[in-house]
C-alpha cells in the first residue's frame with residue numbers, strides 16, 4: 015500500500031508536491047532580487063514538502079571556504095560569479111528538492127541556458143517579486159550583500175532596473191511577496207502551482223522535439239500521478 019500523503023497524519027490536505035524526476039533535478043527553483051525571500055521561502059517550502067533545500071550562496075561558501083562577502087572583497091565579483099555558475103549547474107543537475115539561487119545568478123549566460131533547459135524539461139522557476147519599499151527593510155544595512163554596500167536602496171533599485179527583464183524571462187511563475195510573511199508566500203506558491211494550467215512564455219520556447227513549444231499537460235511535474 016502507498017504511504018499516506020505528507021500531512022495526512024495531521025489531518026491536513028496538502029496540494030500535490032512536485033514529483034521527482036529522472037535524472038534528479040530540483041522540484042522548484044526560486045529566483046528574484048536580494049530581499050525577495052528566496053532563501054527563507056525555499057526553506058519553508060522544503061519543510062512543508064519534506065524535501066531537501068539547497069541555496070547556491072551556501073554552496074559557493076562551502077566551495078570557497080569563505081563568506082560571499084569575503085569572496086567579493088578578496089577575489090572580486092567575476093570570481094564569485096564563476097563559483098556561482100559552478101554551484102548552480104551542479105544543483106540543477108543533481109539536487110532533488112527545493113533550490114534557491116543567489117539574486118544575481120540569472121545574469122550568467124551559462125546559468126540562463128541551464129535554466130532554459132530545465133524549464134523545457136518541465137521544471138518550475140518561480141520569480142519572487144518584491145518592491146523596494148518591502149525589500150529595503152529586509153536586506154537592512156548588514157554587510158552580507160556586498161553589491162548593496164554604500165546606498166542600499168539606490169543600489170537595489172539599480173540592480174532591479176537592470177534585472178527585472180531577466181527574472182521575467184527565466185521564470186515560469188511570478189509570485190508577489192510584498193506584505194506577505196514567508197509562510198504566506200509559500201502558501202501562495204502552492205496555490206499558484208495547484209491552479210496553474212497555462213504555459214508561460216518561458217515554457218513556450220520551441221524545442222527540437224516540439225517546434226510549437228507547447229507542453230503537454232501530462233508532462234507537467236506538478237501534476238499528481240494518475
Ligand SMILES: Nc1ncnc2c1ncn2[C@@H]1O[C@H](COP(=O)(O)OP(=O)(O)O)[C@@H](O)[C@H]1O
Nearest residue numbers: 047048049050051052053054152191194195196
Ligand atoms: N516575506 C517576508 N516578509 C518579511 N521578511 C522576510 C520575508 N522573506 C524574507 N524575509 C526576511 O528578509 C531577510 C532576507 O531574506 P532572504 O530569504 O535572505 O532573501 P533572499 O535570499 O531573497 O535575499 C531575512 O531576514 C528574512 O527573514
Ligand SMILES: O=C(O)C1=C[C@@H](OP(=O)(O)O)[C@@H](O)[C@H](O)C1
Nearest residue numbers: 047048049071116117118159160
Ligand atoms: O543579487 C546579487 O547579485 C547577490 C545576491 C546575494 O544573494 P541573495 O539574493 O540571496 O541575497 C548573493 O548571491 C550575493 O551577495 C550577490
Ligand SMILES: [Mg+2]
Nearest residue numbers: 052053071116
Ligand atoms: Mg538568499
